[in-house]
Amino acid sequence: xxxxxxxxxxxxxxxxxxxxxxxxxxxxxxxxxxxxxxxxxxxxxxxxxxxxxxxxxxxxxxxxxxxxxxxxxxxxxxxxxxxxxxxxxxxxxxxxxxxxxxxxxxxxxxxxxxxxxxxxxxxxxxxxxxxxxxxxxxxxxxxxxxxxxxxxxxxxxxxxxxxxxxxxxxxxxxxxxxxxxxxxxxxxxxxxxxxxxxxxxxxxxxxxxxxxxxxxxxxxxxxxxxx
Numbered sequence: 208x209x210x211x212x213x214x215x216x217x218x219x220x221x222x223x224x225x226x227x228x229x230x231x232x233x234x235x236x237x238x239x240x241x242x243x244x245x246x247x248x249x250x251x252x253x254x255x256x257x258x259x260x261x262x263x264x265x266x267x268x269x270x271x272x273x274x275x276x277x278x279x280x281x282x283x284x285x286x287x288x289x290x291x292x293x294x295x296x297x298x299x300x301x302x303x304x305x306x307x308x309x310x311x312x313x314x315x316x317x318x319x320x321x322x323x324x325x326x327x328x329x330x331x332x333x334x335x336x337x338x339x340x341x342x343x344x345x346x347x348x349x350x351x352x353x354x355x356x357x358x359x360x361x362x363x364x365x366x367x368x369x370x371x372x373x374x375x376x377x378x379x380x381x382x383x384x385x386x387x388x389x390x391x392x393x394x395x396x397x398x399x400x401x402x403x404x405x406x407x408x409x410x411x412x413x414x415x416x417x418x419x420x421x422x423x424x425x426x427x428x429x430x431x432x433x434x
Contacts, residue, residue: 241296243424245269252412254291255280255328263420270420276311277416283329285354287320292411293424299407301428303377309368311417315339317368319419322411323377324404326433331408332358334377334388334398335415336366347386347400358386361399366390372422379428381406407431 243251245262249271254260256278263272271291278288303323311317317338325331329352337344345365348355376389381403388398412421 237427239425239427240298240301240430241293241424241426243293244422245271249291251294252291253294255282255289255413259289260291265420265422268422270422271412272310272420273414273418276418284350284352286329286348286350287322287333287335287355287413287415289320289413289416290322290411291413292322292325292409293426294409296426297407297409297431297433298426298428299379299381299431301377301379301410301426303379303410303428304423304425305375305412305421306372306423307375307412307419307421308370308372309417309419310370311419313338313368316344316417318344318366318417319414320412321375321377322409322413323379324406324408325411326405326408330405331411332386332402332405333411334375336368336375336390338368339365345398347388347398349402349404351404358400358402359398360401361396363397366397407433 259275259278261272261274262269273289280288307319309317309319315338319336320333322331322333331350334347335344340362342357345362346357346359349358374391378387384401384403386400387396390397
């Protein structure tokens with residue numbers, strides 16, 4: 208059933224923009240596998256440094272806030288310091304939608320990250336949404352027992368960060384290895400890659416060494432048992 212759901216979402220996202228966070232968006236084609244608005248806290252998430260994260264009130268709801276620019280966590284290989292990984296949910300094919308905002312003063316490497324295919328602290332993929340693109344910023348990366356390696360086949364000049372909320376999406380097809388990343392515009396991907404190294408994993412939120420707020424996380428996909 209989930210494979211049918213994921214294919215439906217992938218086809219839909221190819222042809223039209225779906226704003227899953229708009230109040231008038233209506234009901235989606237299928238209920239998400241996981242949905243989070245942090246109204247019950249962040250007990251479903253495991254941060255690499257608990258002191259780097261807090262819950263704060265935003266209007267009439269809560270957001271999960273990353274408040275340390277660089278956390279006390281030291282990864283085993285060069286990779287993002289600030290991570291909060293979703294517990295227990297492991298997927299192969301998926302669509303991940305996140306509403307987030309940067310809270311760091313503006314500079315060229317202002318950024319936030321989304322993680323996927325996360326198997327452990329030295330085996331995973333992540334998307335770095337960086338203000339200015341270079342080989343270590345605004346790219347799709349793999350971490351595979353060595354410092355992060357860029358795998359992007361397409362990116363942009365940079366992510367247009369400001370102090371407002373933004374909508375990001377990652378689409379992943381394990382069979383083809385295709386990875387597509389969207390930022391606000393759900394019609395045209397801002398980054399792409401093709402890689403089949405990790406066929407399953409958890410998802411996560413965070414940054415390399417910046418601060419930010421995460422309001423909503425929604426995940427559609429095929430849930431699997433870790434191999």
